[in-house]
Amino acid sequence: MFILNAKEPKELAAYLYQQKWLQDGETIVSVSKPGEGNMNCVLRIETATRSFIIKQSRGYVEKYPQVLAPAKRVLTEGAFYKKIAIANKVQQIMPTLLGVDAVNNLIALEDLGNSNDYTVLYDLKEKIQEKELLQLVNYLNGLHQSFQKTVVDDELANTEMRALNYEHLFEYPFKVENGCDLDLVQAGLQAIAMPYKKDSEIKVKMERLGSLYLSKGNYLLHGDYYPGSWLKTTEGIKVIDPEFCFYGLREFDMGVLLAHLYLTQHPESTIAFVAENYHSFDELNTTILNGFIGVEIMRRIIGLAQLPLKMDLKTKADLLTFARELILK
Ligand SMILES: Nc1ncnc2c1ncn2[C@@H]1O[C@H](COP(=O)(O)OP(=O)(O)OP(=O)(O)O)[C@@H](O)[C@H]1O
Ligand SMILES: [Mg+2]
Numbered sequence: 212m213f214i215l216n217a218k219e220p221k222e223l224a225a226y227l228y229q230q231k232w233l234q235d236g237e238t239i240v241s242v243s244k245p246g247e248g249n250m251n252c253v254l255r256i257e258t259a260t261r262s263f264i265i266k267q268s269r270g271y272v273e274k275y276p277q278v279l280a281p282a283k284r285v286l287t288e289g290a291f292y293k294k295i296a297i298a299n300k301v302q303q304i305m306p307t308l309l310g311v312d313a314v315n316n317l318i319a320l321e322d323l324g325n326s327n328d329y330t331v332l333y334d335l336k337e338k339i340q341e342k343e344l345l346q347l348v349n350y351l352n353g354l355h356q357s358f359q360k361t362v363v364d365d366e367l368a369n370t371e372m373r374a375l376n377y378e379h380l381f382e383y384p385f386k387v388e389n390g391c392d393l394d395l396v397q398a399g400l401q402a403i404a405m406p407y408k409k410d411s412e413i414k415v416k417m418e419r420l421g422s423l424y425l426s427k428g429n430y431l432l433h434g435d436y437y438p439g440s441w442l443k444t445t446e447g448i449k450v451i452d453p454e455f456c457f458y459g460l461r462e463f464d465m466g467v468l469l470a471h472l473y474l475t476q477h478p479e480s481t482i483a484f485v486a487e488n489y490h491s492f493d494e495l496n497t498t499i500l501n502g503f504i505g506v507e508i509m510r511r512i513i514g515l516a517q518l519p520l521k522m523d524l525k526t527k528a529d530l531l532t533f534a535r536e537l538i539l540k
Contacts, residue, residue, distance in 0.1 A: 213312075220239060220242055223239070224238070224239050230310060230312055232319050238259070239256055239258060240257045242255070246327075247328075248452075249275070250268070250272055250273060251285060264306070264323075266285055266288070266318050267285060268282060268316045269282055269316070283316055284316075284371070284454050286311065287367060287454065287456065288456070289318040290367060292305065292306075293308055293311075295358070295431075301354050304349075304353075304448065306321040307321040323442055323444050324444055327442070328443070329441045330439050330518070333519045335476055335520075335521050338475070338477055343448055344488075346448045347448060347450075348468075348485055348489050350433075350450055351461075352488075354430075354432070358431035360430075363428065363429060364427075366458060367457055368457060369455065369456060369457040373455070377421055379514055379516050380507070380510050380514075381417045384509055384515075385408050385414060386408060387408045391515050400512075403528050407509065407535065408513075413538060416538045420506055427459065428460045429458065430459065430460065432458070432459050433450065434463070435453070435454070435455040436450075437467055437507075440452045440453075462500040465492075465503075466499075466500050468485065469482055470503070470504045471507070471511075473533070498540065505535065505536075508533070508537075512527050512531055512534075
């Protein structure tokens with residue numbers, strides 16, 4: 212098994228020649244980390260004339276090797292990129308897939324250039340522009356429309372990744388003992404979270420929403436449609452990292468998007484703008500959509516997958532109240 216390691220450039224070059232991801236005569240000028248990530252090993256390879264990205268998944272989380280994760284997850288990501296390549300509207304907004312190595316769990320992707328993601332929104336200093344939001348909504352329009360299935364099947368089921376996400380969305384945040392001391396995130400957060408962990412009404416809704424998340428659906432979803440998956444490039448917004456993709460309910464992608472607009476304190480007019488520009492908004496099930504919005508808000512405040520959110524406790528408490536209302540509506 213080839214293990215990607217930026218500190219072993221010779222072995223890396225030999226591997227890339229063998230894969231034919233580097234041509235004869237091409238030499239590596241630099242190997243670097245293109246940006247922050249937790250789950251996988253992602254590197255930028257530069258030669259004298261071009262650059263590309265390689266991404267390897269392993270049986271654990273790159274940043275926390277003690278945490279196990281599905282080893283082949285990047286192959287599902289590769290399969291997603293392969294699938295969307297036929298839909299121009301979607302492909303234009305994502306990197307092109309350059310290669311897949313199913314033996315070593317690696318993919319090669321077009322380099323979108325040095326770019327920041329939109330996690331700066333969590334500083335709460337700036338808001339997303341309408342023009343940018345329109346690109347983000349149009350990506351969902353293209354993705355959800357272009358790959359609609361009439362009969363559900365097992366394509367891109369991504370079962371293991373969904374099981375992992377399920378725990379983080381619907382279980383851990385609502386457990387009293389989950390190994391996470393929220394006071395280490397922010398003093399006082401644990402006490403604010405406690406009522407939600409003991410909330411039997413929420414537990415009932417979590418079971419229902421959780422099984423909807425795990426159910427098969429007709430629409431191809433990105434599965435992790437939040438600011439960390441959006442890159443600000445010179446050619447507009449690009450979307451990356453569909454490792455949590457699956458065929459499911461559109462309400463999930465839309466719910467995650469709207470949750471992060473709430474988490475980054477966008478006004479109701481921004482939410483309305485999304486609703487107006489998403490082609491099938493009226494077809495969505497409001498109860499399910501609100502539930503997914505609420506769950507995503509909650510798990511990002513009281514769950515394990517924390518964000519660099521610069522928000523005071525009172526505002527977090529208010530958002531939790533709001534999220535609970537959405538879930539119980
Ligand atoms: N095709 C690309 N072009 C340019 N930069 C990229 C590309 N793919 C990834 N990056 C950069 O590398 C970072 C990590 O990539 P990615 O999000 O795919 O990894 P990950 O391990 O799945 O991350 P996470 O733990 O957030 O899920 C991105 O935030 C981005 O900055
Ligand atoms: Mg990822």
